[in-house]
Amino acid sequence: xxxxxxxxxxxxxxxxxxxxxxxxxxxxxxxxxxxxxxxxxxxxxxxxxxxxxxxxxxxxxxxxxxxxxxxxxxxxxxxxxxxxxxxxxxxxxxxxxxxxxxxxxxxxxxxxxxxxxxxxxxxxxxxxxxxxxxxxxxxxxxxxxxxxxxxxxxxxxxxxxxxxxxxxxxxxxxxxxxxxxxxxxxxxxxxxxxxxxxxxxxxxxxxxxxxxxxxxxxxxxxxxxxxxxxxxxxxxxxxxxxxxxxxxxxxxxxxxxxxxxxxxxxxxxxxxxxxxxxxxxxxxxxxxxxxxxxxxxxxxxxxxxxxxxxxxxxxxxxxxxxxxxxxxxxxxxxxxxxxxxxxxxxxxxxxxx
Amino acid sequence: xxxxxxxxxxxxxxxxxxxxxxxxxxxxxxxxxxxxxxxxxxxxxxxxxxxxxxxxxxxxxxxxxxxxxxxxxxxxxxxxxxxxxxxxxxxxxxxxxxxxxxxxxxxxxxxxxxxxxxxxxxxxxxxxxxxxxxxxxxxxxxxxxxxxxxxxxxxxxxxxxxxxxxxxxxxxxxxxxxxxxxxxxxxxxxxxxxxxxxxxxxxxxxxxxxxxxxxxxxxxxxxxxxxxxxxxxxxxxxxxxxxxxxxxxxxxxxxxxxxxxxxxxxxxxxxxxxx
Numbered sequence: 001x002x003x004x005x006x007x008x009x010x011x012x013x014x015x016x017x018x019x020x021x022x023x024x025x026x027x028x029x030x031x032x033x034x035x036x037x038x039x040x041x042x043x044x045x046x047x048x049x050x051x052x053x054x055x056x057x058x059x060x061x062x063x064x065x066x067x068x069x070x071x072x073x074x075x076x077x078x079x080x081x082x083x084x085x086x087x088x089x090x091x092x093x094x095x096x097x098x099x100x101x102x103x104x105x106x107x108x109x110x111x112x113x114x115x116x117x118x119x120x121x122x123x124x125x126x127x128x129x130x131x132x133x134x135x136x137x138x139x140x141x142x143x144x145x146x147x148x149x150x151x152x153x154x155x156x157x158x159x160x161x162x163x164x165x166x167x168x169x170x171x172x173x174x175x176x177x178x179x180x181x182x183x184x185x186x187x188x189x190x191x192x193x194x195x196x197x198x199x200x201x202x203x204x205x206x207x208x209x210x211x212x213x214x215x216x217x218x219x220x221x222x223x224x225x226x227x228x229x230x231x232x233x234x235x236x237x238x239x240x241x242x243x244x245x246x247x248x249x250x251x252x253x254x255x256x257x258x259x260x261x262x263x264x265x266x267x268x269x270x271x272x273x274x275x276x277x278x279x280x281x282x283x284x285x286x287x288x289x290x291x292x293x294x295x296x297x298x299x300x301x302x303x304x305x306x307x308x309x310x311x312x313x314x315x316x317x318x319x320x321x322x323x324x325x326x327x328x329x330x331x332x333x334x335x336x337x338x339x340x341x342x343x344x345x346x347x348x349x350x351x352x353x
Numbered sequence: 354x355x356x357x358x359x360x361x362x363x364x365x366x367x368x369x370x371x372x373x374x375x376x377x378x379x380x381x382x383x384x385x386x387x388x389x390x391x392x393x394x395x396x397x398x399x400x401x402x403x404x405x406x407x408x409x410x411x412x413x414x415x416x417x418x419x420x421x422x423x424x425x426x427x428x429x430x431x432x433x434x435x436x437x438x439x440x441x442x443x444x445x446x447x448x449x450x451x452x453x454x455x456x457x458x459x460x461x462x463x464x465x466x467x468x469x470x471x472x473x474x475x476x477x478x479x480x481x482x483x484x485x486x487x488x489x490x491x492x493x494x495x496x497x498x499x500x501x502x503x504x505x506x507x508x509x510x511x512x513x514x515x516x517x518x519x520x521x522x523x524x525x526x527x528x529x530x531x532x533x534x535x536x537x538x539x540x541x542x543x544x545x546x547x548x549x550x551x552x553x554x555x556x557x558x559x560x561x562x563x564x565x566x567x568x569x570x571x572x573x574x575x576x577x578x579x580x581x582x583x584x585x586x587x588x589x590x591x592x593x594x595x596x597x598x599x600x601x602x603x604x605x606x607x608x609x610x611x612x613x614x615x616x617x618x619x620x621x622x623x624x625x626x627x628x
Contacts, residue, residue, distance in 0.1 A: 076533035
C-alpha cells in the first residue's frame, strides 16, 4: 500500500477574515516511497502543511491528496496516516504495548492479529524489551521509538514526522537519525513527510527537500542540488552554511570590491549586480585561483576546524579550515581563494551575510 | 517549605494551630463530644452515653442515612454525566481553528455562564424554582423522591462542570490528535483517551458533588416528601425540638458516612498514576 502525498495549491489562513496567511498556495508532490523534508525556520508554514495532511487544519483553498484520494474534507481518523510529533504524545495511562496496539484496536483489526503486529512494530524500533513499561518509565529517546512504533503498527501508507528529534539531545539525535534511515530502508513503500528546522536532519534523511519561508515554498530539490546549486539566497543560507557576497557581474567573471573573480556566470547578464554564494569549507587559505585579500576579524576554534572570519572589501567572508597548527593572528592580512566551480552565482537581491 | 529559619518555622506552625484549632477543629470536636453526652450544663459535657448513637443508627434515622446516600449518589451521577458532557461540548465550541465560528465560541461562553448560575443563585431559590416548575402538568414530580434528587443534581452540576472544564483546558490536544491520526473515531478517543486522562478530575468532581449533596438542607426542606427524608433534615428536626445530642450523633454519622465515601472515591484511579 504505497501512496504519495500531493498538495494542490493549498492555502491556510487564520484570523477573523482569514487575513493571516500561514500557508500560501503550496504545490508539492511527495512521490510514493519518498522521504520529503519540509525545511524552514519557525513560522515558515512547514508544520501547517503537515497538519493539513493530517487533517488538523482545514485549508482555506486547494486540495490535499493522499495516493489518489482527495482527503481535504476527511476527518483525521479516516486518512490512513501515521504521525509522530515532537512531544511524543504517548498515552500516559497505557503500557507501551497498549500504546502500540491502540491504532489497531481503534481500527478493529482482528484480535488474533494484534499481538503479532505489536511485537513486530516494537521489534523494528528495538523496543521489544520495554513492552510492559509505562511511558513515564522510559527516557526521551525510548519514548520517541515507541511513538514511531505506534505510528508504524497501523501500516500507514504515509508517515508524518513533525520535528521528531528536536526534543532529544545531540548524541541521541544522530543515533535516531540513523535509525530512521534504517527504518525507511526496511519500509521502502512508506512515503515520509518530515518537518524539521534542522538542515543536518534534512540533508541526512531526505530524498528531496522542500525549503519553506514566510508561508511559501522557496525551493525544492534533492539535497545535493540544493546544497551545490541553490537557486536563491534563502536556500543557500538555510541549507548548509554560505558566504553570500554582493558582486557585479561581468563576462565570465564577477567583481567584488576591486577583485576580479572567475566564475560561471551562466545566464546572468553582465552589468547587473548579483549574489555570489561560496560554501565556507570550500574556501582555502593562501594564494590560488580567485584570490581575495583581507584582514582577519575573528578566529573560532571548533575542534576539527578553525573558522576564520576575514573582512574583504567591507564584506565578512567565513572560511572553515582544517584545524590549523598556527591560526592567523587577529588583524593580520591573509589571502583566501576558492575554485571557480565551487561558487554559485545567484541572480538579484543582496543581503549581506 | 518557604520559611527557612527554625524560629520562623515554629512561628508558622503556632499561627497555623491558633487559626486552625478554634476555626475548624474545635466545632467538629464539640459535636463529637456532644454526641456522647448525657448532660451538658458546665464547660464540659458529662454523663458519657452511647445511647444517641443506638438511636441514630436504627429505624427512621437509619432510613434517613440511606436516603441521603442514595440521593447523593443519584445527584452526583447525574451531575457528573451532565457536567462532563457540557464541559466537553463547551470546550469543543470554544476551540480555536478548525471549523469553529464566532457564533460557536459565543455558545461556548454562554454555556460557561449558564453553568455558573446554580452557584450564584441561593439554593432556596433553586429549591423553590424546582418546586414550582414540577408541580404542574405535564411533569408532576411534587412529593416524589425524584424531585429531591433532581434539585440536588441541579445544585451540584455547576461544580462538576467547572472542575471538569478546568481539567479539559489543561489536557494537551496532542493526545487527542495522536489518537485520531491512528484511526480512532471521536467516540473511541473520548472513551479510551480523554476520559481516562480526565479521570483524576472526574473523581474529584464526583467527591465534591457527593459531599455537597450529603449536606444540602435549604432546597431539600422545600421539597422532601415524608417517605424521603434525608439526614440533614432529620438533624435539623432533632435540633429544632431540642434534642441537641441526638442531632449531634446524627451529624457525626452524616460526617463519617460522607468521609468514608470520599475516601473510597479518592481510591479510584487509572492503572498508572501519572503527572
